Amino acid sequence: MEEQVGIAWHRLVNRLAARRHPAAAIELASVSRDAALLYRALGGDHGVALQAGAQTRHGARRSWLERLAGSERKADLAWMDGQALRLPPVIDVYPEAGLNRDLYFWLAALCAVDPRPDLPWLTRNQAAALAVTAAFPGLAAGYRRLAAAEIARRPQLSKLPPDEARQEQAIRAALTDPGSVAALPAARLPPHPVLLWLRPEQSAAARAHAAAAPEAAAQAASALQSDKKRRIAEHAEMPERKGGLMLFRPESIFSWTEYAKIEHETQENEDQDLARAADDLDVIAIAQDKKSVAKKLRMSLDLAEAQGDSSPLDGDGMLPEWDYRTQLLKPDQCRINAVPLGDALPCALPLHLARDRQRLRRQFAALQPLRQRLKAQPEGSEIDIDPYIRHVAQRSGAESGFYTDQRQRERDLACLLLADLSLSTEAWVGEGRRVIDVIRDSLFLFSEALSVTRDRFALYGFSSRQRSDVRFHTLKAFDEPYGDVARGRINGIGPAYYTRMGAAIRHATEILGRQKARERLLLLLTDGKPNDADHYEGRYGIEDTRKALIAARQRGLRPFCVTVDQEAHEYLPHIFGKSSFIIIRKPSELPARLPLLYALLTR
């Protein structure tokens, strides 16, 4: 009962205190695309994402009702950091939906223009407002309405102590006439937050901390530790600030609930902060973990290396291997193990690829089989006038075909894409992405593009753990449709072990060789040289891979290699031949370039 009364009281008081307009609320999600485009159009950086920002604690005076409700301690303010443009998740501060929407656009414009981010809060925002209104008359008109609404929303001058009233007066003047106020009069409390302006810069300490963050992992970890402490210290101070409310505690059960609520909120916040810190720590821990796993793995496997062991293995799926030292193809050297990606759940195309997909689909529509008009045919459906006229003009009788014919031009193609999933693809390639992420995106876009052309294609991945365990993953077989199941498998790929390229190519040759098509393309996607945790290294691996490719060509396949290894020109010409490989200089370009490359290869 007491609790229910408490909840009711909390709701009532909050409703009374909140000067918000839920009926006119605009959510960020409904305008984010428009705001992001406006941001870019007005000169904002293309690489910056638009995200909902957390609330900012402002420390300004609140009305007694707000204090009673324990609300409005924080305000939704906009700001920029290196990663994103942060806008409030919901804006419902003005009574008209149009004004709330305009505020989003105004903030996006302010962030895009912001000519003097180095200035203090007051002058910086005036300079930005001035720049926006001067350059964009439409926004200037909107700004006048917004400034009027913002002033109407702000605390009344008569209810403020004299020092704060002077401060408030200055802010109102700066809002009405940007550029007119040079400095903020001093006051005991900071001014009421200005929703039309960008958030005041963080304190010097916080900035220093932020600057320290992107350093080495160990330092980052300790920085996170200190960050956690700083936050805890911050929160520990809080109950003192709320001393006023605590007075209610002995008298009223309602305010006890209220107090408990405050406490609870604090607790939650702290938990969230801790969770965030833990998240970051998790990332680091995992990263370090994986690194050490990689090292361990390499070490243990290196130790397990059986020097010169070339006794034949028995069982099914055995493949030969070329030994360049003896110039012999040794039979039954490698065992192919089909490793199903069992736990892969069907999934849709990742959102960040949607735009590329659209573009590729448009481009690849051109490769679709078309009805082609063949001219000067000995027989056909219509008369071809041109050769006839030539015939009459020259009277030589050289022309013989006087008909045009329509024929379906078939693309008779089968393509097998073989992706290297060895542990080296764990390496970072910049822009916060690993080789494996680039390979995954490439597989996705490649499949999207090919499903438009109706060319038959299959996707496989491989890695190896010595010759007895060449692991082969079927991502999409030739007879499978490309759908969410295949996408799920692509999504599920991850780096593991080594690169026994020769065996993988021989197995892929086997699969592709069974396809009946006029042209058969074997596309290899890799990040480095062939190698495995035994004698399969250096010259041995290179020569074996080369031999496997020669065999593939003899079966009428066309191998082609796409690599992100910048040193690949040292060995790939030998393995693949001069014109059958390409080195992608910027791995991030691979997803977009691979399908285009395919189009060029198969035209």
Next chain:
Amino acid sequence: MTVTSIARALRVPKLIPPYTATGDEIAVFELAHRNRLPVLIKGPTGCGKTRFVEHMAARLGLPLYTVSCHDDLSAADLVGRHLIDASGTYWTDGPLTQAVRHGGICYLDEVVEARKDTTVVLHALSDDRRILPIDRTGEILEAPPEFMLVVSYNPGYQHLLKGLKPSTRQRFVSLAFGFPEAASEAEIVATESGIDPATAKRLVTLANALRSTADHDLEEAPGTRLIVDAAKLIAGGCDPQVACRAAIVECLSDEPEISRALMVVVAAIFGH
């Protein structure tokens, strides 16, 4: 398709079409003509490539033969073909042959769109031989000093499988066109459409804002031509936002969400 329908031979016009230079392109073009060098112009859609060639043809007092290339344009469309009438067959020159025979500028717009066999015809004309062999009639035409070959293409809007071969590209003096500076573009918009300078300036601000979203949100940046079209609508009494939607926004995107977002940018400049 008849030859005359694709060729638009402008006899020397009395009026020189206005063109505002953005660099040294006029001097380079004149020098290229004097030295009998072919010229390649590349630049985005609507940046004034065609207008520049028209301007230069008028300035040099040469007839202009413009051919808009498309993917069905063959060498015969350029060189000429035999036609039939009551008395038998007769030969008709294509626009390229006409330009070579009579002297003048032959301008092939969007040359990468044309079929591959057309570029072969251009090879002998674009190096120092300057000849046009017509195998159908057995003629070999030598180009007079007044003849000049000009081709243009849009590097941003190329078909996946098409591009200008390096061997073709290296035969030309190349001029790269971009969009003019804001001030001079506003002037162009004002003169072309008769709109007041303040609105012209606003339109150019809009164009540059939209251009900075190209590649990310738009496939291609809006050209000066679109801006001039919008300005003409506004000059004719259309509401600026309506004019911008009709002449710019809907021309740039077919996706409703993008159009809506583009209209936000329009409102940022023309809102009231």
